Amino acid sequence: MTPAVSFTKVSRHFGTVRAVDAVDLEIQPGEFFAMLGPSGSGKTTCLRLIAGFEQPTAGHIRIFGEEAQGVPPYRRNVNTVFQDYALFPHLNVLDNVAYGLMVRGIGRAERHKAAEEALALVRLPGFGARKPSQLSGGQRQRVALARALINRPKVLLLDEPLGALDLKLRESMQEELKILQTSLGITFVFVTHDQGEALSMADRVAVFNEGRIMQVGTPQDIYQKPRSRFVADFVGSSNVLPPDFVQRYAGQRRWGSLRPESIRVARQAAGEGVQARVVALNYLGSATRLSLDAGGLRLHATVPAGAALPEPGEHVALTFNREQLHLMEEGA
Amino acid sequence: MTPAVSFTKVSRHFGTVRAVDAVDLEIQPGEFFAMLGPSGSGKTTCLRLIAGFEQPTAGHIRIFGEEAQGVPPYRRNVNTVFQDYALFPHLNVLDNVAYGLMVRGIGRAERHKAAEEALALVRLPGFGARKPSQLSGGQRQRVALARALINRPKVLLLDEPLGALDLKLRESMQEELKILQTSLGITFVFVTHDQGEALSMADRVAVFNEGRIMQVGTPQDIYQKPRSRFVADFVGSSNVLPPDFVQRYAGQRRWGSLRPESIRVARQAAGEGVQARVVALNYLGSATRLSLDAGGLRLHATVPAGAALPEPGEHVALTFNREQLHLMEEGA
Amino acid sequence: MTAATITSPPANPAILPARGGILSSLSDLFWRRPKFLLLLMLLPPLLWLGIVYLGALLALLLQSFFSIDEFSGMINREFTLKTYSELLLPSNIDIILRTVTMAALVTVASAVIAFPIAYYAARYARGKWKALFYLGVMLPLWSSYLVKVYAWKLILAKEGILGWLLEKLHLTWLLDAWLSLPIVGGNSLSVSFTGTFIVFVYVWLPFMILPIQAALERVPVSLTEASGDLGASPGQTFRHVVFPLALPGIVAGSIFTFSLTLGDYIIPQIIGTSRLFIGQAVYAHQGTAGNIPLAAAFTVVPIVIMGFYLWAAKRMGAFDAL
């Protein structure tokens, strides 16, 4: 199957800044693909390369097998939901949504009908007459979505579309987006710096750092089998264990990662396992998170709601299953 | 003991908008008090009433027992960390921190010394000569904190101080703030709309909605024993169960709340418990969240990592312990 | 961490005592009565603009209801509408129409010429270049208006620099062809409406560039990108996105170009056909002819026109772009 988007050794440098650096990537048709990474890691630049707002300084981009070199954005069948939504402030919602059809010369009645349908799809029927400034953040986000979808793109690019929304709204939009993607079957490429969002929504995740892809894989892969300290640390709040420590428990001198929920905390200080002192407790509702000091190593463990909790300052023993301790491939 | 801050039937109306509506509240000295609520619920207005930027339209505010009516902000021994930090852009970090002492007429050498100490306290020693624009978000936040603390306020008000920070930074600042408050013993009043933040940091939480306080209590109280649907829904993503449903399982016609982690999911459809269909799965890393359709009722359940997961569309049976089902006092 | 330096000493009141002194109690007063402070702040500018400016303006308008004794030129201070009937004489109507047409043309032309400059400055110029652009627009704005106008007289005169240049380029026929046209033509550019028009455009152009640039600078790039992304060609993007969003800036700029053209009496005097413009008529009636009532009646015309203009501009939100 031809990949929806493929990068072959694609680089985009701005002067000395290597925003995207020799990236190889294949995104499959119909996939929900997430790009995850810290600020400045090159995610947006990648997206802009696909949309055609940036030109690669080296390498090739293919969209459904066709070379994208030299094709301007308005001739790529790819649409973008911008981080700031970029709704046209002088047009009402209906005309915003119908914009893509208007510039294609579709008649007024027909494009308004299509726009109404697109608005219904994002559950905003009847909002057509409002101006973007009269909408809430979540509503704007959905208008931007409808506007991008009306062109029936083969690939939809979303740049941190949920970044500006508050938690409750973000959660419900995540669900909606996922459902929409499944029902339309369009390839979604989704940029975020929120690991929770990437894990819960994507079919596959690419973790970026400093213009390079650190790891590509399913959320489970990424979460449970990080290949490097960076990935382990960035995706969820893993405990990254130094080689010394790992050697004691797994016999190999490699860096390891251990998820907080894999650690069991026993209140008897002298018991088996790693000795540690409780530094702080954080009540999370569904669980309580302990900050622990294990001989200078700062560890986190979560204790599920209902279980007995130690006091701050108390000495505890930590145990975990060997197989939960993931050994990383790379040294760094 | 005199409360640090007490509200007696305090209202603040803007025209027809009841930003704060007949609120009664007591905050104890040395307490870490969080105000939690959706956007526009009146949290900021409450804080501004304490600081003296707003005047109550009705009711009385007392600070350590003294009537605050008619006392301008600069005569209240209360300091604020603003949401946007409000650092003076024309002053360097040291002068920002020393500002409170300067306007009190403290000499240059003395106030700079105190400012250096305050900077050390927030772990920014040697940053004095920079301009605020040369600091990162987290650093600015800490300068704002040092600036507020240098006046030795009896109450420190913080308006969503972590809102603008990204996840990793937010988590580490949460920890630092908590430690600082414990060691200084100053009363902290903390506004947030992030329930996780409120639960993990506060000694007590007040949940606001539409200018009124819905519930005040410890995080555990609020999370496990919400008094109303609003609180249950807003604090953590609880399943709110209608009276009909509750009657079947608890024998009382009351609204109930059930935490997603309290639900056990069994893959045999015909088994005991509530019959439901899996609508969607969200991988959260440490667990997987299921969206379920139980005869028209939308429920969420979390399945810990490692447990067997159903497929979307599969029929499952849900069970839970009766005591986990919390019955709410109020109807609404 | 040394918490000790910060923790409160035992006697630390929750409410600090008033500091005393006039300034301090005044400050308390302002805090308790913000309306009073507001009034205090507004009073001087309102008095100034209200009394000096509006007062003078009203006094002037009042005089348009007086009339002038034709022979001695003394003002007859009795209420009459005679002056207004004089304003409606065909020759005066001509003046008004001529001026308004010129103002409209000048405005349109300024906008057309200003747009690329503003667009480039807003969108592409960076750092030093941006400063250079700014200087490049501001310098002509602040360099002596009169000397500029005179420079144009030298350029446009029959035996002037433009003629000299065209002769060198063997293009004199082009100029002659243009000058032989009715209305816009004339004996030479400096005695034609074309000349007046060119100089007006030149002199007011910076007033158009700056607000357009300001408006364009407020348009996020993502909007033009979004337009391209949705399939609009650069031309379509300009028509449907960039232009509509720059419109408030254009309107703001046109307030200047329009109003300045309506009132100017120096340019058409130096470069033009001797046919009067409103500004000249006002100047002539008040200065040369001493007919203050008619001059005052004439000023009503630009006031009314600009009144409508400002009203429309306000509705378009052009004030923010000023």
Added chain:
Amino acid sequence: MRSDRSTSAPLALKLAAAAGLLFLHLPILLIFVYAFTTEEKTYQWPPPGFTLRWLAVTWNRPDVWQALSLSVKVAALSTVIAIVLGTLCAAAVSRTRFFGRETISLLVILPIALPGIITGIALRSAFSLMEIPFSTWTIVLGHATFCVVVVYNNAVARFRRTSGSLIEASMDLGADGFQTFRHVVLPNIGTALLAGGMLAFALSFDEVIVTTFTAGQQQTVPIWMLEELVRPRQRPVTNVVAMIVVLVTALPILVSYYLTRDSDQIAGAGK
């Protein structure tokens, strides 16, 4: 617009912008050229020769100095008044919302939105009605009126950009109203006021239309130029004066540009 990240300007746009700028500047170059011509009576093109003589001649003309000193005096006074009035107005309008707020911003804009000749003859007829004799102050009265808006616009823009919480932060830290004004408000809007003031100064310095009506027999630089251009004695002298004025105003313009630009970044960085 923010920076367009990568694409450079299309050629046609570059050409149009360059042509526009050229159109703006060539006549000014002409002024410069004629400041050095050897021909005294007429503006002969091309100039028969070049000389630096006119610089010295200008230096020794007492009327130039008189006009210059009056212009500086008027511009300085008008600027001070405009700064005070403009700032008060901007502060009132941007800090609070009150009834009639829109009307006030309209009122401030009016003196430049209406043709200058109207301001001019309105003031002049008011002066003659009230029998106020012409003096420096009658000129200042006119100039300050239309200079207010320049300061006002700059100040309003800065107030809008300066986070309102700065003032609250200051009060919160124990500064009363006056301390807050001195230590927070003034330093933050200072550069904007300075920039506005400079523009106001330049505006007043070059004003001719209103001045004709309010100056009586006094000569400011533009009035002197008007007289001098029409009734020439030594024509290049006018050009020398014009050239010097251009060169001298370039500096404040550049300074005001950097003042407003840099502090925008600082003020914007608060959030």
Added chain:
Amino acid sequence: QLKEIGPAEGQVTIIAWPGYIERGETDKSFDWVTKFEQASGCKVNVKTANTSDEMVALMNEGGFDLVTASGDASLRLVAGKRVQPINVDLIKSWSAVDDRLKNAPWHTVDGVHYGVPYMWGPNVLMYNTNVFKEAPKSWKVVFEEMTLPDDKTNAGRVQAYDGPIHIADAAQYLMHHKPDLGIKSPYELNEDQYKAALDLLRQQRKLVGRYWHDAFIQIDDFKNEGVVASGSWPFQVNLLKSEKQPVGSTIPEEGATGWADTTMMHVDAPNPNCAYMWIEHSLSSNLQSDLAVWFGANPSVPAACTDGRGMLTKEGCTANGFDDFEKIRFWTTPTSKCASQNDQCVPYYRWVSDYIGVIGGR
């Protein structure tokens, strides 16, 4: 009215035609101010005005001591009570004034003198000598479309004065070419005559690119704009000649309008003593002599032609038309009360608005 001249106030402010009051700034040899200032202790401030209307307006506004008003302004100033009678007994040189001017109607009302004569002269036809090898005979070159001696049309190459009083020039032309209209005086026109004059001016409008308003701008126009013929003042002719420009001037066969200017004193003159001193000075024969040369006009003190105290000579006086006094129709303000047309004349205010209309192309 002043009874005796007191001490000088230190200054005097005069509204004057351009070129009337010179302190050597345009040409060093023409200076009749500096010495006066030194002798009298009165600093002289000059406000130049380009038209009679402007002068009247300035006087109405006030703040001035003296004005050099032409005949079309002087009576208006008297009627408007803007000027005060002059006590000629205080002016020593009054006796030297030309008898033809002493009681001229444009400054003497009911036997009261409202000023002293300053200077008089004709409105000449100035022409380019490269185009006209010999002086044009008729004003026709500026009124009707024709081919000039250089075989090019006159359209666009002639000018006319930008003041309503120019209607009188047209009337004077018609007086000569259309005698059946019955014009007796170019300043006294009935409706028909007036209409004919306007029609002529409308025709002229097609020939004129820009009207001249300011003496110096007309000078520029002759130099840079290719203007070859226009009604003008001797002043411009002299200046252009001094710059070696190819111009000449003539009084064509139709005769000419002209001006006879009077120094008048404002009712509220702030500096009456200095004003009287200036009036006295203005009649000194060396001033009259130099001014006549400078402006190309005629002195109001006949001795100036001959006594050799200034630059003027007898021949110069003749050249400037000193002997043509009777032929010149001096500017006066048209009023509806006019002897020659049974008080049916078109008054001046209509001249003003109609002339604006004509220039506007209506």
